[in-house]
Amino acid sequence: MERITDMEGGRFRARAARAAVIGALIALVAACAPIVTRHGYVPTDEDLQDIVVGVDTRESVASAVGRPSAAGILSDSGWYYVESRFETRGWREPREVDRQVVAISFDDSGVVTNIERFGLERGRVVVLSRRVTDSNVKGIGFLQQLMGNIGRVTADQLVGD
Structure with missing residues (x-):
């Protein structure tokens, strides 16, 4: 030994x-x-190119990019696709670092009138791309509510009870 x-x-x-x-x-x-998580779905620009403003309808949009989880509040005037990206570092609560919203508006007969992509830059809503037949997306108040919640999300709201 x-x-x-x-x-x-x-x-x-x-x-x-x-x-x-x-x-x-x-x-x-x-x-x-950082731990990066994504919530929601936003169609890509390539997917949106298949949609023709003034020609496509709700049904053709649904088959091209799917139905959204958020629809227009007033008279089903639009579909809103929302995606958020959160970063969590160590013990800190998650922080939203990016949010994108694609708004597809329809007229009374269900034909596409607008396709717009919104994002955040320095906490402000900015238009990233737009294909429109009229001056503005109906229901912009709803979009401002969706985009305006940045920084107000807490960990308990994400996790739930």
Whole structure:
């Protein structure tokens, strides 16, 4: 039976201590990496190119890009596709870093009148792209409500009760 000398035992403890410090540093760096989650769905620009303003109807839009989870509040005048991206860093609560809304408006006969994409820049709603046949999206108050909630989302609202 061979005995470990004090010198060899000291080297072993030093190596173990170094390994523990390196492991702790790796865990610390990994904990700082953001966790990114996405909520909702927004059709891509390529998908929206298939929709012709003034020609397509609710049914053809539904087959091209699917039905949204949010529809126009007043007389079903539009469909709203909403996607949000949240980042969580360490113990901090999730923070919304991006939100996009695609609004597709219809006339009374169900024909597409507007297709607009909205995003956020410095906390303000901006139009990213627009294909319209009239001056404005009906129900812009609804869009402003959707886009205006940035920064007001808390962790308990995301997780639920």
